Amino acid sequence: MPLILVGLNHRTAPVEVRERLSVPEQKLPEVVRTLQGLDGVDGAVVVSTCNRVEAVVSSRTENVIETVVDWLSEQGGSDRAELENHLYILRHTDVVKHLFRVAAGLDSMIIGEPQIGGQVRSAFQTAHDLGALDTLLQQVFAQTMRVAKKVRTDTAIGEHAVSVPYAAVELAKKIFGDLEGLQVLLLGAGDMGELTAEHLHKQSVKQVFVANRSYNRAVELARRFEGSAVQFDAIDEHLAACDIVIASTSAPHYVIEPDQVERALAARRRRSLFFIDLSVPRNINPAVARIDGAYLYNVDDLQMVADANLELRQRKAGAAEQIVTREVEDFRRRLVAQDAVPTIVELQQRLEDIRSAELEKCLRKVGPITAEQREAIDMLTTQMVNKILHYPILQLKDAGEEGQERESLRKTIRKIFGLRS
Amino acid sequence: MNFDVTDTLYVALAAYALGTLTVLTSLIVRSMRLQYAALLLMIAGFAVHTFWIGTICVRTGHPPLTNLPESAAFLAWTIFAVELVLWIRYRVYAAAFFVYPLVLLLLTLTAVVGQPYRILDPDLQSTLFTAHIFLTTVGVAGLLIGLAFMILANVQDQALRSKKRGPLWKWTPSLNVCKVVSYRSLAIGFSVYTIGLITGVMWSYRTTAGFMDLRVKQVGAVVAWMLFAALLQTYISGAMSSRRTIYISAGAFVAIIVSILGIART
Numbered sequence: 001m002p003l004i005l006v007g008l009n010h011r012t013a014p015v016e017v018r019e020r021l022s023v024p025e026q027k028l029p030e031v032v033r034t035l036q037g038l039d040g041v042d043g044a045v046v047v048s049t050c051n052r053v054e055a056v057v058s059s060r061t062e063n064v065i066e067t068v069v070d071w072l073s074e075q076g077g078s079d080r081a082e083l084e085n086h087l088y089i090l091r092h093t094d095v096v097k098h099l100f101r102v103a104a105g106l107d108s109m110i111i112g113e114p115q116i117g118g119q120v121r122s123a124f125q126t127a128h129d130l131g132a133l134d135t136l137l138q139q140v141f142a143q144t145m146r147v148a149k150k151v152r153t154d155t156a157i158g159e160h161a162v163s164v165p166y167a168a169v170e171l172a173k174k175i176f177g178d179l180e181g182l183q184v185l186l187l188g189a190g191d192m193g194e195l196t197a198e199h200l201h202k203q204s205v206k207q208v209f210v211a212n213r214s215y216n217r218a219v220e221l222a223r224r225f226e227g228s229a230v231q232f233d234a235i236d237e238h239l240a241a242c243d244i245v246i247a248s249t250s251a252p253h254y255v256i257e258p259d260q261v262e263r264a265l266a267a268r269r270r271r272s273l274f275f276i277d278l279s280v281p282r283n284i285n286p287a288v289a290r291i292d293g294a295y296l297y298n299v300d301d302l303q304m305v306a307d308a309n310l311e312l313r314q315r316k317a318g319a320a321e322q323i324v325t326r327e328v329e330d331f332r333r334r335l336v337a338q339d340a341v342p343t344i345v346e347l348q349q350r351l352e353d354i355r356s357a358e359l360e361k362c363l364r365k366v367g368p369i370t371a372e373q374r375e376a377i378d379m380l381t382t383q384m385v386n387k388i389l390h391y392p393i394l395q396l397k398d399a400g401e402e403g404q405e406r407e408s409l410r411k412t413i414r415k416i417f418g419l420r421s
Numbered sequence: 422m423n424f425d426v427t428d429t430l431y432v433a434l435a436a437y438a439l440g441t442l443t444v445l446t447s448l449i450v451r452s453m454r455l456q457y458a459a460l461l462l463m464i465a466g467f468a469v470h471t472f473w474i475g476t477i478c479v480r481t482g483h484p485p486l487t488n489l490p491e492s493a494a495f496l497a498w499t500i501f502a503v504e505l506v507l508w509i510r511y512r513v514y515a516a517a518f519f520v521y522p523l524v525l526l527l528l529t530l531t532a533v534v535g536q537p538y539r540i541l542d543p544d545l546q547s548t549l550f551t552a553h554i555f556l557t558t559v560g561v562a563g564l565l566i567g568l569a570f571m572i573l574a575n576v577q578d579q580a581l582r583s584k585k586r587g588p589l590w591k592w593t594p595s596l597n598v599c600k601v602v603s604y605r606s607l608a609i610g611f612s613v614y615t616i617g618l619i620t621g622v623m624w625s626y627r628t629t630a631g632f633m634d635l636r637v638k639q640v641g642a643v644v645a646w647m648l649f650a651a652l653l654q655t656y657i658s659g660a661m662s663s664r665r666t667i668y669i670s671a672g673a674f675v676a677i678i679v680s681i682l683g684i685a686r687t
Contacts, residue, residue: 171581173595174581174595174596175581175595175597176595176596176597177594177595177597177598265659269659270658270659271659272596272597293659295581297584301584304584305584308586
């Protein structure tokens with residue numbers, strides 16, 4: 001399997017190095033073309049995300065590694081010696097395993113994150129559109145995408161939120177189901193609150209109201225979420241109308257008290273109200289959590305949810321790794337078998353030629369025989385040839401991990417049976 | 422050994438038993454595949470169950486509602502039919518943990534009591550009587566489904582409040598869905614049950630010139646009706662997660678079971 005991968009990621013290289021090598025989407029086709037144009041490169045793919053830059057090439061010779069490293073250092077305008085400290089170089093089956101793991105999100109900073117699958121697909125697609133994928137890389141591409149899907153379906157590794165804002169959205173869904181048509185009230189302009197409101201906005205909530213001590217800032221934020229700004233003093237009026245309240249102010253005291261919540265719940269006929277308190281010090285009186293119909297989560301609660309989900313993902317990663325290992329082995333076997341096909345076909349043809357020639361010679365000596373007798377002799381010789389070929393073919397199809405070992409076996413068989421290729 | 426087509430009841434029972442066992446196993450091992458396997462087994466049981474009900478209808482010329490085993494079997498059938506509709510509409514996996522055992526329990530009751538299906542007494546051959554039995558059975562199915570979803574809503578409420586995920590967290594739909602399904606099932610079930618009781622009283626008046634004679638099933642039915650009315654009131658007032666609601670639900674469930682068992686003493 002003549003595959004080589006040279007690259008770096010968030011574990012091997014700091015952001016200063018990664019950003020130099022990172023390839024913007026619009027420049028990717030040009031970069032792939034230059035990689036494919038290098039001496040000894042048959043097929044080429046470049047995977048570039050914020051956490052990794054990897055060049056994958058298929059080549060008949062390992063000498064291409066040096067060329068690719070030079071190319072990378074040139075791309076990033078980096079000193080080659082310095083760059084080498086951050087690079088990893090993978091060969092053959094290890095490349096396949098690495099790509100399977102990357103696409104499944106097992107090599108990501110946050111295990112199981114879903115975006116990477118799309119990024120790998122897009123990288124291969126770009127190379128495919130440029131005609132930079134040879135047969136081997138096309139097979140690797142198809143199998144990588146299949147394995148990534150299998151891992152996600154079978155283990156549900158990306159199912160749970162692992163960041164505080166996503167955990168809040170996940171909890172909101174557990175309370176309200178579909179978030180479409182809900183109203184959100186954002187109190188304050190803290191970063192985390194803003195991010196949470198943004199995630200909720202993406203879930204097609206009906207309206208986001210923003211209240212801030214500075215009304216102008218509220219207007220500015222509301223415009224971002226296509227919502228409305230409200231005066232901070234008027235939040236009582238909006239509490240009853242909103243289903244989700246995000247508190248993210250810098251106020252050193254509670255801005256929402258239990259009696260306000262009681263009034264709001266009575267006005268909304270006890271329909272559930274979800275409070276997300278992302279401020280420190282807290283902005284929502286903890287006593288609110290004891291009110292029927294009110295659900296209060298502060299930043300620590302949400303962090304605990306995110307941590308528990310991360311732990312869950314890590315547990316699922318074990319099962320995912322097993323899938324990857326199995327799939328790599330299956331893929332390797334398939335490629336080896338595929339690789340051996342020309343030799344096997346030639347071997348079968350060679351023995352069949354010998355059999356037919358010798359059979360004809362023998363039959364000429366024996367003289368006239370009946371059709372049944374001829375059929376019996378024909379069957380006997382065919383079966384003998386098949387039995388003789390059984391083990392050599394099995395060995396060719398199932399040769400070991402090492403390419404050299406396989407090549408040596410093929411050479412030996414060619415020599416023994418006098419094959420031309 | 423002679424096999425009568427009515428013996429298909431035992432085939433349905435076996436499929437329900439396997440389905441229930443599988444769904445409970447899925448809860449322990451947390452496997453979605455086992456959940457689907459359980460659903461398939463229950464659907465297979467439901468198909469055979471439907472065939473059995475059809476056979477009884479053809480043989481007797483009326484729905485199988487004349488005695489306890491028949492009513493229990495029809496109730497089980499209705500409950501699973503409603504559960505199936507809700508599953509298709511809301512994909513509520515957790516309800517299976519309550520509904521499948523309930524269906525199995527009711528059909529076991531049919532098999533254990535073992536009273537053969539019977540041709541209706543001439544006294545009972547009236548549209549009013551059939552309507553009474555049919556409506557109360559469908560009403561009870563709605564009420565029991567409503568109770569199952571109410572339990573789910575409470576489980577979900579507790580999990581959200583305590584910030585701890587229980588074993589049902591993964592399988593339970595949103596709190597809102599649980600509440601909506603529970604309320605709708607209770608409201609529809611209660612309305613149908615009420616009409617069923619009224620037709621029963623009318624039929625009783627026609628045949629015995631009295632509204633009711635305080636037999637177990639009648640007292641149970643009236644107590645259940647009052648408790649379900651109180652339960653609906655707590656929903657409408659928005660106090661469904663209070664402790665009082667839990668007591669009322671438990672009482673209503675017991676009263677319904679007593680009235681079902683009371684049919685055997687008719």
